Amino acid sequence: MNPTWAAVAAAAAFVWFGMVLAISFLEAPLKFRAPGVTLRIGLGIGRLVFRALNRAEAVLAGVLVVAVAAGGPAAPVVALTVAAVTLLAVQLAAVRPVLNRRSDRVLAGEDVPRSRAHLVYVACESVKAMTLPALGVALMPV
Template sequence: MNPVSAATAGAAVFVWLGMVLAISFLEAPLKFRAPGVTIPVGLGIGRIVFRALNLVELVLVATTLVAVAAGGAGTSVVLLAVVVAAVPAAQLGVIRPRLNRRSDRVLAGERLSRSHAHWYYVAFEAVKAVALLVLGILLLAA
């Protein structure tokens, strides 16, 4: 793979991985433990934070895919780049709409039983994090 493309994709991938780890696996669960943060307040904060993360992710997906395509990457790098692009697409297209509908109801004051739907999002975040790590390592070796 061409060194400039590998460096560009690698930088995007590791910045993205850092954001996913910091927001999804630190900020998201910890905000609900802060004093005075109710479920509605936490959901409101979460929606804003994840909307911003998802916008940045779209830029990082595009950067990664363009760099990988332009760099003459091998099959494993291309495959992982497709995986890391497909995961947020699935999250935004399938999982987030369900979570948004539910959080709309909670934010409107409806009392709902505990939901496990967010665990699907977390599972996809874990897959994305592992794929980003492996892709980043492959790009460093390119």
């Protein structure tokens, strides 16, 4: 793969990985443990934070796709790129809308059961958290 495009793609993969770790696995669970943070407040904050994260992820996914496509990648790089971008697409198109509808109801004061969609989102994040560093390493010159 072209070294310049590989470096751009690797940087995008590692920055994306860092953002997923920081928000999904650190900020999200910790905010509900802070004193005075109710479920409604936590959901309101979470919606804002995850909306921003997902936008940043979409930009990084775009950079990654362009860099990988332009760089003449090997098959493993293509497979890992497709996996990461597909996981994000599933989260944005299928899982987030379900979670948003549930959080709308909670924020409106309804008592609603926990959603399995949250577990699907976490599963996607977990697989992304394994895929992105693997992709970054695959993009690095030997």
